[in-house]
Amino acid sequence: MADRAVSLRQLTRRYGTGPGSVTALDGVSLDFHHGTFTAVMGPSGSGKSTLLQCAAGLDRPTSGSVTVAGTELTGLSETRLTLLRRRHIGFVFQTFNLLPSLTAEQNVGLPLRLAGRRPPSALVREVLERVGLGGRRRHRPSELSGGQQQRVALARALITRPQVLFGDEPTGALDSATSREVLVLLRDMVSAEGLTLVMVTHDPVAASYADRVVFLVDGRLTGEVLGASAQDIAGRMAKLEATAC
């Protein structure tokens, strides 16, 4: 158990009830080990975002269990779940979700403010420097490029030093060169700093930065590959999409 940052057991998420209900996740069991980078892929509607939201404690599964940092989330009160998320989990989205009226450093300090702490300026500076934005501390999101905004979002997710970072298409809105910069940064945080990263992506190139790629179809796990090239991953995706049609 100690080497697992996140464990999913028989995770099922159904939306709605009766004949119109949708089973977005159907009995998924998966482990994400400390210091590893996993990409989650699958055709549109296969349950990738639902898996991420349940694993990150942002959504509650219909049945099954999620364990993060040794604590099972099922059954935790909203307050305890919020505290656990703040302490152990970071999340980055495709849309960077920065507050437009705040500077980069104010955005980065936000999670600590929400937890009732004053963000130490040395720590904010250190995290912004880590993502290569030491010189942009006073800029507002509108004064930054897409890649820079995503790096601010990354710094904001990392300021609490989470054990696990979940990314839902974090490079989906970026051009390929900028996307590569963000992926190199993410890869380095896993390899050099022991972060555990779980990233949903449609992009085989982005997935090739991961140690492992897991594939979902119709809410079920259909396989995984280790250390695969972008070409191999694209080939597998093409097959899955052909059978999903």
Ligand SMILES: Nc1ncnc2c1ncn2[C@@H]1O[C@H](COP(=O)(O)OP(=O)(O)OP(=O)(O)O)[C@@H](O)[C@H]1O
């Ligand atoms: N709030 C909701 N209410 C009802 N159905 C939902 C809801 N959210 C997702 N679904 C359904 O659950 C299934 C899985 O959705 P999900 O967003 O997890 O898929 P995805 O693999 O992330 O898709 P995409 O690649 O298109 O983003 C889909 O059939 C979707 O329509």
